[in-house]
Amino acid sequence: MWDFGGVILSSPFEAFNRYETEAGLPKDFIRGLNARNGDTNAWAKMERSEVSLEGFVTLFEEEARQNGHKVDGWRILQSLSGDIRPQMVEALRRCSRAFRVACITNNMKHGEGPGMARSADKAKAVAEIMTLFEHVVESSKLGMRKPDPRIYQHACDLLGVQPEDCVYLDDLGINLKPARALGMRTIKVGDPDVAIDELQAMVGIPLR
Numbered sequence: 001m002w003d004f005g006g007v008i009l010s011s012p013f014e015a016f017n018r019y020e021t022e023a024g025l026p027k028d029f030i031r032g033l034n035a036r037n038g039d040t041n042a043w044a045k046m047e048r049s050e051v052s053l054e055g056f057v058t059l060f061e062e063e064a065r066q067n068g069h070k071v072d073g074w075r076i077l078q079s080l081s082g083d084i085r086p087q088m089v090e091a092l093r094r095c096s097r098a099f100r101v102a103c104i105t106n107n108m109k110h111g112e113g114p115g116m117a118r119s120a121d122k123a124k125a126v127a128e129i130m131t132l133f134e135h136v137v138e139s140s141k142l143g144m145r146k147p148d149p150r151i152y153q154h155a156c157d158l159l160g161v162q163p164e165d166c167v168y169l170d171d172l173g174i175n176l177k178p179a180r181a182l183g184m185r186t187i188k189v190g191d192p193d194v195a196i197d198e199l200q201a202m203v204g205i206p207l208r
Contacts, residue, residue: 001155001179002092003146004105006171007189008129009082016079025069030076033063038174047106047139053077056108084125091196091207092132098205102135102155104168109140135159146175152182167202169195 005012016030034043042059045051051059057073064071095101130136135158139145142154156163164183170176176186185202189195200207 001102001104001152001166001168001184002133003168003170003172003175003189004103004107005080005082007085007169007192007195008088008092008103009084011171012080012082015082016076019075019079023071025071029064029067029069030071033060033067035174036063036067044145046108047145048143049109049140050143053108081122084122084129085192087196087208088192089129089132091199092129094205094207095199095203096132096134099203100159100161101133102137102159103130103133104137104146104151104155106139106145146170146172147178149178149182152179152184156182167199169199 002008013028013031017027019025020027020029034041038044042051042056042063045059046053046056057077060073060076061071092101135155137151137155137158139151142151144151144154146152152163152168156166162183163179166179166184167187168176168179168184169187169189170179171189173188176188180186187195187198187202196207
């Protein structure tokens with residue numbers, strides 16, 4: 001089971017940091033804002049489709065203001081379109097030939113599919129990657145999001161497998177913890193090449 005942004009795509013945190021530099025914000029301010037009140041903040045509401053994009057922007061900008069800084073909420077949304085990591089796509093492709101694979105992604109209903117691809121070319125490329133998954137579990141469609149344990153169990157139920165038979169990849173430790181508690185083996189994705197080496201050791205097939 002694979003997360004999408006930060007695993008198949010480069011991490012949005014990299015884009016957030018670039019925006020923070022341009023806007024004169026403290027480093028990791030946006031990431032920290034998203035972590036405050038993690039189940040009820042603007043980000044969580046957006047990923048559960050409880051607010052529109054316009055509603056998210058209003059709430060997010062107000063949260064930033066209350067924490068001492070001004071941000072452009074629309075610019076934050078535009079930062080979500082990461083770059084495709086070809087080595088991860090190849091590892092996914094090889095896994096899909098040997099195992100059952102699914103994606104668990106926190107996303108927004110109003111984007112152009114998981115990963116918020118904005119250009120036509122990237123949207124097409126993302127759509128092609130999505131066909132490698134047997135199931136794509138999207139927070140915006142379910143109304144629940146990681147790290148809610150129910151979303152991992154839902155993915156297992158769709159595949160008809162037990163959590164202890166799964167490997168889960170995500171770039172956020174907070175999302176890996178509940179998967180691990182359910183019995184999944186987990187891989188925290190920082191350097192994608194290191195993560196692929198870890199996955200290869202677990203699954204026992206070449207992934208490059």
